[in-house]
Amino acid sequence: MARIQLNRPDKFHYITQIRINVSMLNYGDHLSNEQILSMAHEARLRFFHSLGASEFDFWGPGLIQTDAAVVYRSEGHYADEIAIGLYITDLSRAGFDVQYTMRNITTDKDLAIVKTGIVCFDYDEKKVRELPEPFVNIISKIELLSFSS
Numbered sequence: 001m002a003r004i005q006l007n008r009p010d011k012f013h014y015i016t017q018i019r020i021n022v023s024m025l026n027y028g029d030h031l032s033n034e035q036i037l038s039m040a041h042e043a044r045l046r047f048f049h050s051l052g053a054s055e056f057d058f059w060g061p062g063l064i065q066t067d068a069a070v071v072y073r074s075e076g077h078y079a080d081e082i083a084i085g086l087y088i089t090d091l092s093r094a095g096f097d098v099q100y101t102m103r104n105i106t107t108d109k110d111l112a113i114v115k116t117g118i119v120c121f122d123y124d125e126k127k128v129r130e131l132p133e134p135f136v137n138i139i140s141k142i143e144l145l146s147f148s149s
Helices: 035-050 133-141
Strands: 014-019 062-072 081-089 095-104 109-122
Touching (some): 014 035, 035 062, 035 081, 035 095
Antiparallel strands (some): 062 109, 095 109
16 A cells, blocks of 8 residues: 655744643554644644734635645654644645644654645635735745754
8 A cells, every 4th residue: 555755844934842631542542643633733823823823814814724644653642742843835826735743752753744735715705815925925034943943
């Protein structure tokens, strides 16, 4: 069976941390697979909030996630600290991709590599909208970070 391949970014526009809590565990006593996308969503919201934006007001339009891909690298367990780095790439007329590297600080292993496709969307009119220029300008000026910085 063919496996999806995702690039592992090592420079990021934003880094945050999330601690694995008990509600994130599955019956195998490790991080449940769907929690990876929830953690990616939380990290993305934190990033947008740090820029003064949200998924409902992204300098005008809202945002909608159009696709997602996950490559699992290792298990996560209760109380593990996870560093999540976000890298914005593939800006287009109406959207962009967010690539995530999730690094388990507790075990010093990659937890997962994730990619989500994001499109600007007018929820009232149910139409795709153009990517706001303020976001393009901000992204071009952010100094990239690494997990060691």
